Amino acid sequence: MTLTKNEIIEAIIKETGYPKRRGGEIMETLLEIIKEDLGSGNDLLISGFGKFSVKAKDERRGRNPATGEDLTLRSRRVVAFQCSAKLREKING
Known part of the structure; x- marks a missing residue:
């Protein structure tokens, strides 16, 4: 099952007792902070959860699987994401 943004907002509301609007604002603010930081090329470390890092990929050769046509994939x-030891331990029991 996939956890959706609305389900996370509902969990925030349940844990904090904030109104739904405030829970949504908290979620949106958090996502904006994460996007801005990663967009600037910075790494993002959330202790006990993991590390998001921006990696550079060089230009490379590729192939369109539908047509078989060779093409060049641009650099990007x-x-x-690398999970923390605590998260890995929780996932693996």
Whole structure:
């Protein structure tokens, strides 16, 4: 099952007792902070959860799977996630 943004907002409301509007504002603010930080090329570390980092990918050769046509994939930046030991332990029991 996938956890949606609305479900996270509902959990914030349940835990804090804030009204739904305030829970939504908290969620949106948090996501904006994360997007701005990663968009600037900075890493984001959330203790006990994991680290989001921006990695550079070089231009490379690729192939369109539908047509088989060769093409060049442009260089780009991607977000990578490495979970913390605590999260890994929780996931694996």
